[in-house]
Amino acid sequence: MAITVWPVTDGFAAEIGDVDLSRPLEADEVAAIKQAFWDYGVLIFPAQDLTEQQHVDFARHIGPIEISIAALNSDAPQRIRTDLADVSNLNPRNEIWGEKSRRRALGVGNRLWHTDSSFKFLPARASLLYARSIPPIGGHTEFADMRAAYDALDEAMKERLAELIAEHALSYSRERTGFTSFTERERNNLPPVPQMVVRTIPENGRRSLYIASHIGRIRGLSEDDACALIDRLIAHATQRQFVYTHRWRTGDLVMWDDRCTMHRGTAFDDLRWPRDMHRATVSDIANTCEQAGIAVAAA
Ligand code: OGA
Ligand code: MN
Numbered sequence: 001m002a003i004t005v006w007p008v009t010d011g012f013a014a015e016i017g018d019v020d021l022s023r024p025l026e027a028d029e030v031a032a033i034k035q036a037f038w039d040y041g042v043l044i045f046p047a048q049d050l051t052e053q054q055h056v057d058f059a060r061h062i063g064p065i066e067i068s069i070a071a072l073n074s075d076a077p078q079r080i081r082t083d084l085a086d087v088s089n090l091n092p093r094n095e096i097w098g099e100k101s102r103r104r105a106l107g108v109g110n111r112l113w114h115t116d117s118s119f120k121f122l123p124a125r126a127s128l129l130y131a132r133s134i135p136p137i138g139g140h141t142e143f144a145d146m147r148a149a150y151d152a153l154d155e156a157m158k159e160r161l162a163e164l165i166a167e168h169a170l171s172y173s174r175e176r177t178g179f180t181s182f183t184e185r186e187r188n189n190l191p192p193v194p195q196m197v198v199r200t201i202p203e204n205g206r207r208s209l210y211i212a213s214h215i216g217r218i219r220g221l222s223e224d225d226a227c228a229l230i231d232r233l234i235a236h237a238t239q240r241q242f243v244y245t246h247r248w249r250t251g252d253l254v255m256w257d258d259r260c261t262m263h264r265g266t267a268f269d270d271l272r273w274p275r276d277m278h279r280a281t282v283s284d285i286a287n288t289c290e291q292a293g294i295a296v297a298a299a
Contacts (some may be wrong), residue, residue, distance in 0.1 A: 060278035138268030149237035172216030
């Protein structure tokens with residue numbers, strides 16, 4: 001059966017029906033999903049029942065899977081497989097984390113507007129977040145359309161941003177939340193990386209802002225000017241006309257294009273309700289400066 005594409009917002013989020021992601025997909029189904037993905041940027045697949053393997057198998061249609069930073073930075077056993085990011089508030093025994101848990105302190109950063117893995121030299125292309133259990137109240141995810149936000153900039157700002165290169169680091173966004181206790185290994189694994197502030201999405205030719213709370217510097221600007229510009233751009237890009245808020249249902253899989261969206265989690269009572277979310281993350285094809293034809297060195 002052909003998949004169904006139901007727009008949820010005008011041109012940014014759509015629900016995909018008549019598809020069961022737990023089974024192998026036909027080539028025409030994959031092609032239709034990809035087409036909808038390039039058209040919209042956020043796709044919602046409701047009522048899915050997936051094993052970890054089926055989740056990863058579906059994500060592989062979009063590209064190669066990234067290893068989660070938890071696995072990169074720690075040899076400790078993880079609650080879920082290391083090619084899935086554990087976005088839950090649960091410990092390896094599936095209990096709600098403690099108030100003082102380190103993962104909790106790090107996870108607060110997901111409440112800031114960001115795009116996944118922009119702090120990696122090879123950033124993410126897409127994220128596929130799957131809801132296994134959700135709190136009865138709160139814990140939504142908001143998405144902002146960076147193509148529409150770019151289009152709405154005035155010409156002078158578009159010109160100013162055209163060639164700018166920002167430096168992204170996980171430590172920059174975590175500093176904003178007061179988290180500074182990164183280990184030596186984490187700092188070495190994740191040094192600041194360069195990314196374009198504006199990029200072009202190859203599949204549809206649209207220009208997009210590529211910004212995040214992970215930005216701490218912009219080449220050629222003072223630190224103060226860089227932070228002021230980023231704060232201003234994030235405020236512009238997250239105005240309500242650019243934002244879709246996803247209220248989760250168990251079994252939703254939401255896939256977003258990290259190249260042209262930002263997202264953030266909203267608060268919930270994370271010491272009371274389990275929220276079990278798994279994320280598969282697909283790598284982009286190259287660093288954004290390289291994609292723009294600008295040679296940069298990986299740190
Ligand atoms: C993510 C993320 C926010 C949320 O999974 O990348 O930022 O609402 N999640 O869980
Ligand atoms: Mn995220």
